[in-house]
Amino acid sequence: MLSSTLDDLADAYSRVSAGNAAVLEQFHAFATLLERAQIPFLVLKGLDVLVRCYGIRGTRPLSDVDLLVHETDLDAIDCILTEAGYTRQIDGNPCYRSPGNALAFDIVTTLWYLDDQGLAELWANAQPHVLHTRTISLLAADDLLIHLTSYAVIHRGTFTPGWEQDMRLLLLHESIDWTALTRKARQYSLSIPLLYGLTYLRHRMPTLPIPDAFLRTMTPVGCFENSLYRLLQRLVTNQPIPELGHFLIWLTRPAGKKWSWLCRTFIPSKTFLGYRYGAVATRAPLVTRSRRFIGLGWAMLTLATRIVRRLLQQLLRAPA
Secondary structure, three states, rough: OHHHHHHHHHHHHHHHHHHHHHHHHHHHHHHHHHHHOOOOOOEEEHHHHHHHHHHHHHHHOOOOOEEEOOHHHHHHHHHHHOOOOEOOOOOOOOOEEOEEEEOEEEEOOOOOOOOOHHHHHHOOOOOOEEEEEEEEEEEEEHHHHHHHHHHHHHHHHHOOHHHHHHHHHHHHHHOOOOOHHHHHHOOOOOOOHHHHHHHHHHHHHOOOOOOOHHHHOOOHHHHHHHHHHHHHHHOOOOOOOOOOOHHHHHOOOHHHHHHHHHHHOOOOOOHHHHHHHHHHHHOOOOHHHHHHHHHHHHHHHHHHHHHHHHHHHHHHHOOO
């Protein structure tokens, strides 16, 4: 290997390592505040994967920290963080920047595919993990696999090299309860997204320990599941379609929940409007809701155009 290449790799490692060291320092300060108030939290996504699978802090960059908390603790968390100098960010859910505007802490109270029973089970199955001198709570391995895969397939609507690497390490380092995974996939209406995501992953990395028996249990049944699988094949690739996740989240909701999800999207709560639009939502709620309605309508038309364009492109490329 050329010395210049080695130098570039060493520089990249040093930058990521220094950045992650700063992230972890700020995370520990944040965690101390919540622990003093006896507020539980679960670490999600990037930080979870880093401390669970990578071991070396310079090999996976972190840009923010995602956390799951109980909804009843949101007011207390807001008071604690604002008093400590954290600033609230405009987002669709509670989000705070650490003092100095250095790191964002993105806070959620549930995951979009969970009902109350699933959320309670997620908390009950959380696993302790030692990070330096602190014990933090992480998702159970099967819950993390579900979350990472469904987030890539549905929420983000695209596959990235970073996701592939995270999933590879998770499958190699953790013992997955495939029986529990099968049950939860059905319970959360995620069997087809998980089947597609894990089939794609095994095609890319054939030696990964993804059981054939699990994939067979996820086989599409009926017209809707078969159509959904074919649609995911055409839309969810390594070439992203902007905002595709909004459509896929709606499409993969259980039949009885699609309408209620759509209503909440177009007519959200005052709390959501405050997180999403800031003080203007309180000063001019009617104007805010009207602008949101119009904006969402235009976004739906734009997304529909992108989806049709992708489908037509694939149709034209298909062999005669």
